[in-house]
Amino acid sequence: xxxxxxxxxxxxxxxxxxxxxxxxxxxxxxxxxxxxxxxxxxxxxxxxxxxxxxxxxxxxxxxxxxxxxxxxxxxxxxxxxxxxxxxxxxxxxxxxxxxxxxxxxxxxxxxxxxxxxxxxxxxxxxxxxxxxxxxxxxxxxxxxxxxx
Numbered sequence: 001x002x003x004x005x006x007x008x009x010x011x012x013x014x015x016x017x018x019x020x021x022x023x024x025x026x027x028x029x030x031x032x033x034x035x036x037x038x039x040x041x042x043x044x045x046x047x048x049x050x051x052x053x054x055x056x057x058x059x060x061x062x063x064x065x066x067x068x069x070x071x072x073x074x075x076x077x078x079x080x081x082x083x084x085x086x087x088x089x090x091x092x093x094x095x096x097x098x099x100x101x102x103x104x105x106x107x108x109x110x111x112x113x114x115x116x117x118x119x120x121x122x123x124x125x126x127x128x129x130x131x132x133x134x135x136x137x138x139x140x141x142x143x144x145x146x147x148x
Contacts, residue, residue: 019034019035021037030092032099033068033071038063041060041062041123042060044129045128059114060101061122068100075093085103088101088104098113124144
C-alpha cells in the first residue's frame with residue numbers, strides 16, 4: 001500500500017497556498033513531491049500498462065518536471081509501449097513499487113501512477129487512450145475524452 005501525504009504550504013507572499021502532492025513507494029524509501037497541480041490525469045488501457053499494473057488499465061497524473069522533487073534510490077526500467085514509444089519507469093529497488101516515469105515523446109513531463117497517492121480528491125481522468133485494448137466491462141466517466 002502506498003503512503004500519501006497532502007500538504008498545503010503558504011507561498012512566498014504569505015497569501016496563497018501552493019499544492020503539494022506527495023507519492024511514495026510501499027516502503028517509503030522512494031518519495032516524489034510535486035508542487036503544482038497535475039497537467040492532466042489520464043487512463044491507459046494498453047497491454048503494456050495492464051502488465052505493468054497487474055490491472056486492466058493504468059491511471060496516471062502528469063506534472064511539469066520543474067515542479068518535482070525526488071528523494072531516495074530508484075531503479076529504472078525502459079520499455080517500448082504498444083505505440084512504439086519508449087517509457088522509463090522508476091521503481092523502488094527495495095519494495096518494487098513504481099513511483100514515476102518519463103516518456104520519450106513528452107520531454108519535461110513526469111508521470112506518477114495515481115495509486116502512489118492515497119488522496120481521494122484527485123479528479124477523474126480527462127483522457128482515455130488505447131481503448132481498443134479496454135476490457136469490455138470497464139466503464140469510464142462520461143466526461144472523458146476518447147483518444148484513439
